[in-house]
Amino acid sequence: MSVVSAPERTEAVTVSSVVGNEPILEVKGLKMYFPISEGVVFTRKVAEVKAVDGISFHIRKGETFGLVGESGCGKTTTGRCILQLEQATEGQIFFDGVNIAELDRRELSALRQKIQVIFQDPYSSLNPRMKIGEIIGEPMRVHGIEPDADKRHARVAELLSICGLDPKFADRYPHEMSGGQRQRVGIGRALALNPEFIICDEPVSALDVSIQAQVINLLEDLRDEFGLTYLFIAHDLSVVRHLCHRVAVMYLGKIVELAECDELYDNPIHPYTQALLAAVPVPDPEIESKREHKVMKGEVPSPINPPSGCVFHPRCPLAVEGCRSVVPELREIKPGHWVACTEV
Amino acid sequence: MAKLLELEDLRTQFFTTAGTVKAVDGVSYDIEAGETVGIVGESGCGKSVSALSILRLVPDPPGKIVGGKILFMGRNLLELSDVEIRKVRGHEIAMVFQEPMTSLNPVLTIGRQITETLEQHMGIDRQEADARAVELLGMVGISDAERRLKQYPHHFSGGMRQRVMIAMALSCEPKLIIADEPTTALDVTIQAQILELMKDLTRRLGVALIIITHNLGVVARYADKVNVMYAGKIVEKGSARQIYHNPSHPYTIGLLASVPRLDHKRGTKLVPIEGQPPDLTLLDQGCAFRPRCRFAEDICTREIPPLEEVGGGQYSACWQKDKLSQPAPAAS
Ligand SMILES: Nc1ncnc2c1ncn2[C@@H]1O[C@H](COP(=O)(O)OP(=O)(O)O)[C@@H](O)[C@H]1O
Ligand SMILES: Nc1ncnc2c1ncn2[C@@H]1O[C@H](COP(=O)(O)OP(=O)(O)O)[C@@H](O)[C@H]1O
Ligand code: SF4
Ligand code: SF4
Ligand SMILES: [Mg+2]
Ligand SMILES: [Mg+2]
Numbered sequence: 001m002s003v004v005s006a007p008e009r010t011e012a013v014t015v016s017s018v019v020g021n022e023p024i025l026e027v028k029g030l031k032m033y034f035p036i037s038e039g040v041v042f043t044r045k046v047a048e049v050k051a052v053d054g055i056s057f058h059i060r061k062g063e064t065f066g067l068v069g070e071s072g073c074g075k076t077t078t079g080r081c082i083l084q085l086e087q088a089t090e091g092q093i094f095f096d097g098v099n100i101a102e103l104d105r106r107e108l109s110a111l112r113q114k115i116q117v118i119f120q121d122p123y124s125s126l127n128p129r130m131k132i133g134e135i136i137g138e139p140m141r142v143h144g145i146e147p148d149a150d151k152r153h154a155r156v157a158e159l160l161s162i163c164g165l166d167p168k169f170a171d172r173y174p175h176e177m178s179g180g181q182r183q184r185v186g187i188g189r190a191l192a193l194n195p196e197f198i199i200c201d202e203p204v205s206a207l208d209v210s211i212q213a214q215v216i217n218l219l220e221d222l223r224d225e226f227g228l229t230y231l232f233i234a235h236d237l238s239v240v241r242h243l244c245h246r247v248a249v250m251y252l253g254k255i256v257e258l259a260e261c262d263e264l265y266d267n268p269i270h271p272y273t274q275a276l277l278a279a280v281p282v283p284d285p286e287i288e289s290k291r292e293h294k295v296m297k298g299e300v301p302s303p304i305n306p307p308s309g310c311v312f313h314p315r316c317p318l319a320v321e322g323c324r325s326v327v328p329e330l331r332e333i334k335p336g337h338w339v340a341c342t343e344v
Numbered sequence: 345m346a347k348l349l350e351l352e353d354l355r356t357q358f359f360t361t362a363g364t365v366k367a368v369d370g371v372s373y374d375i376e377a378g379e380t381v382g383i384v385g386e387s388g389c390g391k392s393v394s395a396l397s398i399l400r401l402v403p404d405p406p407g408k409i410v411g412g413k414i415l416f417m418g419r420n421l422l423e424l425s426d427v428e429i430r431k432v433r434g435h436e437i438a439m440v441f442q443e444p445m446t447s448l449n450p451v452l453t454i455g456r457q458i459t460e461t462l463e464q465h466m467g468i469d470r471q472e473a474d475a476r477a478v479e480l481l482g483m484v485g486i487s488d489a490e491r492r493l494k495q496y497p498h499h500f501s502g503g504m505r506q507r508v509m510i511a512m513a514l515s516c517e518p519k520l521i522i523a524d525e526p527t528t529a530l531d532v533t534i535q536a537q538i539l540e541l542m543k544d545l546t547r548r549l550g551v552a553l554i555i556i557t558h559n560l561g562v563v564a565r566y567a568d569k570v571n572v573m574y575a576g577k578i579v580e581k582g583s584a585r586q587i588y589h590n591p592s593h594p595y596t597i598g599l600l601a602s603v604p605r606l607d608h609k610r611g612t613k614l615v616p617i618e619g620q621p622p623d624l625t626l627l628d629q630g631c632a633f634r635p636r637c638r639f640a641e642d643i644c645t646r647e648i649p650p651l652e653e654v655g656g657g658q659y660s661a662c663w664q665k666d667k668l669s670q671p672a673p674a675a676s
């Protein structure tokens with residue numbers, strides 16, 4: 001496997017003081033290939049979707065690690081592998097130094113309390129027939145924490161107010177709430193078990209600007225108050241810059257660049273990252289009138305038959321002949337700044 | 345310059361069991377030939393309904409245009425017969441929607457959909473229409489046009505379908521294109537491709553463009569003038585520079601302070617607008633933004649603020665519009 005494991009050598013990165021040095025999560029050489037089958041009685045595999053194709057990164061305690069890229073690049077699949085909702089094709093995932101594939105059922109249940117998830121769509125991720133109080137209390141019930149109903153209700157009320165909702169909302173149903181309120185419920189549910197690590201998969205993408213800012217601030221406050229670590233998955237590059245300590249950019253199942261947040265945005269090195277950032281408009285007509293609006297050609301190819309060599313070569317302005325055959329490795333170009341391109 | 349389109353006090357309402365939704369509540373603005381106007385505002389504020397009203401496409405029932413005028417090159421579109429308005433649609437004013445799949449017919453080839461409109465509106469024969477279709481696809485950057493025209497919509501990616509919609513919108517040489525969230529469903533690099541294409545073509549052909557979006561960046565990049573909508577009304581309008589550099593309505597100020605920016609360092613503070621937009625069936629006699637407004641005074645509960653000029657062609661609908669420059673109270 002031609003993947004350099006980025007985690008081990010990134011100590012030189014400076015991040016804010018609350019971030020520890022020891023990794024809470026390590027992903028090594030993760031691959032997730034989905035088989036495409038044909039036939040009804042005798043199914044046979046005819047192709048594979050290379051959703052995640054050999055990625056490595058680590059996340060430190062207290063850190064918010066951003067995973068960005070356009071739709072279909074493998075962000076959600078990466079999160080699902082960490083949550084053990086997908087059986088990885090290859091590679092390992094370590095949480096607190098323990099390989100999670102080797103846990104028995106009891107240990108896995110304990111792990112499931114420590115790792116929680118917040119989804120994009122507050123509409124579809126909440127059971128419409130359950131009251132808000134039941135939704136938030138459910139993880140506690142399932143894991144046998146706080147079996148006492150009164151204490152559970154008190155905890156639900158506390159979680160609601162932590163998330164900026166009136167405890168009276170416990171008696172309402174999801175359809176009686178706005179999108180922003182539902183997302184707060186999703187956050188409350190994720191916090192119910194006092195997790196250490198939360199995977200936020202596009203948590204603010206469905207929200208309007210003013211509500212989005214409320215939820216972003218809430219996520220930041222909770223991070224500081226409870227010392228949470230986030231894997232923050234999003235396609236919105238501005239939101240990611242605002243929130244994350246370090247950021248990895250994905251393209252067709254691979255990490256093409258990984259760096260400390262401001263470094264990545266101020267000095268993008270990979271041609272894909274550069275094109276991605278150039279495409280994002282800034283809410284300032286003065287600045288926009290001075291920017292060069294170069295657009296990247298083409299569209300993302302299918303992950304079923306990804307291009308040979310560097311998967312970005314058909315769209316890359318810097319591509320040379322060798323890019324068709326050589327798979328570029330993630331190299332540390334500056335301390336803590338990793339790029340997968342042979343030409344930079 | 346002569347106005348191409350003038351909306352005067354447009355009112356569109358929906359009569360539902362939950363009450364009357366004042367979706368568009370006294371909207372006035374105008375567009376000159378060849379100009380690009382952005383309409384921004386959060387979901388439910390009436391952007392789409394105001395656009396659909398221009399072409400009289402609001403579903404009736406439950407919707408009805410209950411007042412106002414829509415003057416297009418001097419004619420009031422609200423007074424045209426059904427036959428006449430159908431001629432305006434597609435021919436003089438074209439629309440591009442967020443989800444092109446819903447406006448394309450899945451069982452007709454792309455080529456047939458383009459040539460059908462051409463034959464209908466432009467009165468040209470099949471052969472001429474075929475040639476024109478090839479030319480149009482080339483214009484919107486779809487290569488291998490002859491082969492692509494024989495394909496069906498599902499063979500096209502989201503970005504390619506939107507290119508087809510733009511080709512169809514341009515096919516009858518309209519004076520105005522209304523694009524309602526044309527790139528909201530697309531990835532950012534494809535969004536940039538589509539918006540650049542629309543800008544180039546509309547500028548080159550002198551077509552005016554109304555671009556409706558919730559994305560403040562898109563408007564900053566492409567619009568000459570901006571209308572900011574809130575709860576069915578335009579609360580502020582002006583040139584893009586005025587709106588972004590000297591916002592004169594508390595809602596606009598709030599939006600700009602809420603949005604994370606690509607060019608701001610990590611951790612730059614966001615100041616959200618607290619609360620949420622009002623239910624459009626429950627509007628009262630005061631300013632609809634009042635419950636979320638940190639500048640509100642007594643008068644704001646009693647009377648709806650009129651949209652008035654603050655200077656240089658910039659308008660704001662706010663009783664305190666002249667007092668907004670004082671430092672805002674610190675965010676809690
Ligand atoms: N269960 C699945 N079976 C087959 N393909 C899948 C499955 N889940 C995801 N994919 C494919 O894997 C790729 C990555 O998907 P995803 O991780 O959801 O991307 P992202 O979250 O970055 O948009 C996409 O091409 C998607 O269609
Ligand atoms: N067919 C309809 N029936 C009832 N209400 C509607 C209908 N279409 C739109 N509305 C209401 O009109 C208001 C404005 O909607 P719309 O113009 O679609 O908002 P925007 O495009 O700004 O998101 C909203 O409150 C919406 O719920
Ligand atoms: S390796 Fe080649 S194709 Fe890939 S990003 Fe670098 S220059 Fe472009
Ligand atoms: S009129 Fe009053 S409530 Fe409305 S925006 Fe102005 S200050 Fe705020
Ligand atoms: Mg996803
Ligand atoms: Mg709309």
